[in-house]
Amino acid sequence: MIEKLKEVGLKATPQRLSILRELDKKNHPTIDDLYQNIKKDYPSISLATVYKNLNMLKDEGLVLELTPLSASEKSKYDIYIEPHIHVVCTHCNKIEDFYVNEALEECKSLLKKLTNKNIKNANIIGTTLCDECKIKLKK
């Protein structure tokens, strides 16, 4: 984590590390979730610091913003150090990560062939009806 920050030229402040640690729990928090959760460990952190850091980390590609499907939902944030793909539930909007590197590479080479471009990265978001919602809706 600290090394990743050094790589991109950002200082390893405790605030920044707590943001990354929180994101590393992989529960895809909104900005406010993130702020509330970090405050438990680090009560003096300010919301402005969370915003500034998310923007910097996003610009460096260490953090991903996941845009909601529906207008009433808010953006969620995800750590992006290990490549992975997302599957979002169309009903409850829960996001699941899948660390399927081979698939990602396969998709990328497919994209390269089709677009005739050198695809650096591929961001893939699948939609589904998650298992929990499937059960709930059957009732």
Place this chain on the structure above:
Amino acid sequence: MIEKLKEVGLKATPQRLSILRELDKKNHPTIDDLYQNIKKDYPSISLATVYKNLNMLKDEGLVLELTPLSASEKSKYDIYIEPHIHVVCTHCNKIEDFYVNEALEECKSLLKKLTNKNIKNANIIGTTLCDECKIKLKK
């Protein structure tokens, strides 16, 4: 276009149609681009109407919000009636559409296999250095 609106239960007002027509030019406008361009044909349209409609169309899946990679860029909007994928330039942020249905289906079945879920849809965004930027940067 009118039929699509009927399908999702939205009335075909001239404002709404002008929004869809503008998006159908496929140049991925920001909200403000959209508003400025529509005003040329429809000077009385209000920004609030553009917002309301984008949200409704997004909720119905007819419009896609494309989140920028960097914090300084704004979201872009795209019509999503024909399935397609996006390739965004990491340097100038331009977005290109690729109507590659076979690839999309291939990716979806790959996702189904890997996640063991019934993937309804797959949203794929590749990153690249676009041809124009490649030339510019060589100089």
Place this chain on the structure above:
DNA sequence: CTATTTGCAAACCCTTTGCAAAAAT
């Protein structure tokens, strides 16, 4: 005729900014 949509302006609130103090390297 009824339900939806529009447009205006105000309200809202999320996000950014400026700056001095603190902290990281």
Place this chain on the structure above:
DNA sequence: ATTTTTGCAAAGGGTTTGCAAATAG
């Protein structure tokens, strides 16, 4: 020692809201 980062509070600006009038079906 230098540069970055933090935190506060205020400013800013994008987005939403409420409501009466207009419009679609």
